[in-house]
Amino acid sequence: MTISRAWLALALSLVAASAAAETGIVTLVDGGPHLLRGATWYKLVVGTRVEEADIIEASDRAQTQIELAAGSRINLVGAGKIYLVPSAAKEAPPAVALPMGWLKIAAKAPGARLRTAPFDLVVSDGVLVVHANGPAVEFFVESGSARLIELAANGADRAARDLKSGEYASKSATGALATGQRVPKVFIDAMPRHFVDALPTLADRIKTKPTLVVDHEITYAEAEPWLATRDRAVFEKRFASRLRDPAFRSAALPNLARYPMWDRMLNPEKYAPKPQPVK
Amino acid sequence: MKLIWKFNLVLLGIFVLGFLIAGYISYQSLQANAREEILQNARLMMESALSARNYTIAQVKPLLDTQMKYQFLPQTVPAYAATEQFNELRKKHPDYAYKEATLNPSNPRNRASDWEADVVNVFRNTSSTTEIIGERDTPTGRSLYLARPIQVKSAACLTCHSTVDAAPKTMLDLYGNANGFGWKMEEVIGAQIVSVPMTVPIERAKKTFTTFMGSLAVVFIAIFVLLNLMLYTMVIRRVTHLAGIADQVSLGNMDAGDFKTRSKDEIGVLTEAMGRMRASLVQAMKMLEA
Numbered sequence: 001m002t003i004s005r006a007w008l009a010l011a012l013s014l015v016a017a018s019a020a021a022e023t024g025i026v027t028l029v030d031g032g033p034h035l036l037r038g039a040t041w042y043k044l045v046v047g048t049r050v051e052e053a054d055i056i057e058a059s060d061r062a063q064t065q066i067e068l069a070a071g072s073r074i075n076l077v078g079a080g081k082i083y084l085v086p087s088a089a090k091e092a093p094p095a096v097a098l099p100m101g102w103l104k105i106a107a108k109a110p111g112a113r114l115r116t117a118p119f120d121l122v123v124s125d126g127v128l129v130v131h132a133n134g135p136a137v138e139f140f141v142e143s144g145s146a147r148l149i150e151l152a153a154n155g156a157d158r159a160a161r162d163l164k165s166g167e168y169a170s171k172s173a174t175g176a177l178a179t180g181q182r183v184p185k186v187f188i189d190a191m192p193r194h195f196v197d198a199l200p201t202l203a204d205r206i207k208t209k210p211t212l213v214v215d216h217e218i219t220y221a222e223a224e225p226w227l228a229t230r231d232r233a234v235f236e237k238r239f240a241s242r243l244r245d246p247a248f249r250s251a252a253l254p255n256l257a258r259y260p261m262w263d264r265m266l267n268p269e270k271y272a273p274k275p276q277p278v279k
Numbered sequence: 280m281k282l283i284w285k286f287n288l289v290l291l292g293i294f295v296l297g298f299l300i301a302g303y304i305s306y307q308s309l310q311a312n313a314r315e316e317i318l319q320n321a322r323l324m325m326e327s328a329l330s331a332r333n334y335t336i337a338q339v340k341p342l343l344d345t346q347m348k349y350q351f352l353p354q355t356v357p358a359y360a361a362t363e364q365f366n367e368l369r370k371k372h373p374d375y376a377y378k379e380a381t382l383n384p385s386n387p388r389n390r391a392s393d394w395e396a397d398v399v400n401v402f403r404n405t406s407s408t409t410e411i412i413g414e415r416d417t418p419t420g421r422s423l424y425l426a427r428p429i430q431v432k433s434a435a436c437l438t439c440h441s442t443v444d445a446a447p448k449t450m451l452d453l454y455g456n457a458n459g460f461g462w463k464m465e466e467v468i469g470a471q472i473v474s475v476p477m478t479v480p481i482e483r484a485k486k487t488f489t490t491f492m493g494s495l496a497v498v499f500i501a502i503f504v505l506l507n508l509m510l511y512t513m514v515i516r517r518v519t520h521l522a523g524i525a526d527q528v529s530l531g532n533m534d535a536g537d538f539k540t541r542s543k544d545e546i547g548v549l550t551e552a553m554g555r556m557r558a559s560l561v562q563a564m565k566m567l568e569a
Contacts, residue, residue, distance in 0.1 A: 127345075142345065142348050142349075143348065165348075166348065166448060181448070182448055182452075183348075183349060188349050188350065191349075196345060196346040196348075196349045196350070197345050197346060198344075198345045
């Protein structure tokens with residue numbers, strides 16, 4: 001494949017991605033969070049329709065609530081980020097990746113799958129409060145129940161266990177998973193104050209559909225954490241267009257070994273078929 | 280006995296009797312009114328406490344249901360809400376009291392004291408009793424209490440008070456698992472007791488009674504004096520004068536004075552009649568002498 005063919009394929013895939021369906025609506029915004037669609041950051045405002053593959057990042061004192069079309073509500077508070085994982089199948093419940101931050105999810109059928117670094121949480125009808133900080137994750141089942149699915153090294157589902165309303169589980173960066181029948185006070189004290197209340201339903205009140213305002217293109221420093229997740233391949237493809245930016249490319253070059261697709265695009269000669277020795 | 284003494288004796292008797300009857304009736308009436316006022320206050324406060332309970336159940340608790348998953352909030356408990364509302368009132372009116380006296384409460388402050396437990400047991404033993412009114416002495420004076428039974432009528436009560444296992448874990452964190460369990464549907468578990476001080480209304484009634492009786496006495500005295508004055512000037516003095524002249528005339532002293540009057544009342548008519556009688560007597564005497 002030549003460089004131009006590679007870029008063309010990339011462009012086509014991005015066009016296809018841009019036609020992604022709306023999966024929910026942003027109903028609460030506070031503290032200036034941003035939305036990453038494709039490789040461009042936008043300022044997030046109330047009424048924004050979110051789509052599959054969107055990423056939302058927020059800093060301290062920020063709050064974002066998304067009400068998914070499927071009925072579930074997600075509230076992200078403080079410094080944190082979520083990724084609306086594209087559905088693997090049509091009937092599959094919406095999936096949200098939470099690498100970092102405090103998140104409360106009020107799930108309604110068909111539920112939702114919450115992906116964290118060490119395990120996934122499937123909640124069909126219930127409310128969870130989750131705090132993720134990379135590999136360290138803790139959560140509380142406020143109501144309903146949740147299924148905790150441990151992950152194999154390759155990301156495949158492994159053992160699963162169910163947690164009932166009122167149960168708490170935590171996993172430190174290095175330790176094993178621990179569960180408890182009570183939510184620890186330290187968890188409650190650290191939790192965003194408004195998480196003790198039910199998440200409001202506000203989607204019906206929002207009639208406007210604002211136009212997104214571009215903030216900036218993603219930098220390599222912003223992209224790097226996503227390129228280290230289990231969705232690395234997806235993000236490698238998604239951010240490949242940014243390799244046209246010299247600053248991005250030069251920042252990525254030292255780590256190119258981690259990104260085979262980019263390496264193939266930037267160094268096609270390495271992957272060109274070797275000429276047959278003349279006999 | 281002179282006419283005025285007879286008159287005054289009868290008048291005094293009537294006044295004393297009237298004073299005593301009026302005093303008795305007004306005292307009883309004022310005391311009954313004072314007690315009724317105290318009871319009205321107690322009922323109003325009981326209704327106020329019930330309103331606080333109902334408001335908590337209908338509006339506060341649903342709002343805090345989610346928070347209860349994290350921390351038990353006594354503000355969601357109707358008894359707590361009613362007691363706290365009353366405690367605010369007690370800051371200005373410390374003599375008033377409200378207690379949801381319970382035999383086996385979660386919150387120790389609601390535990391029934393000896394006399395309260397007796398009241399609760401009356402309700403438990405006689406289901407037909409729906410209200411008890413009584414009086415008792417307190418350090419601040421005599422007090423009237425009004426008690427109504429607290430009966431488990433909603434299954435929602437049993438969420439926290441049936442068994443330790445069924446109770447919210449956050450509640451156990453706050454109150455422990457030793458008390459407040461084993462309640463049963465329809466069971467009388469305590470009593471709402473409102474205590475209202477009697478001293479002030481009773482004192483007010485006594486003051487009103489004193490004022491009323493004082494006023495009545497003043498009126499009686501004024502009437503007594505006025506009647507005596509009228510009796511003396513309109514009757515006694517004129518009759519005495521008339522009797523004096525009549526007495527002199529009867530002894531033959533025809534110069535004793537004239538039976539003169541300008542009054543047209545009964546004594547005036549009598550005076551004129553006696554004047555004519557004397558004139559007739561003088562004429563008859565002259566005819567005999569001639």
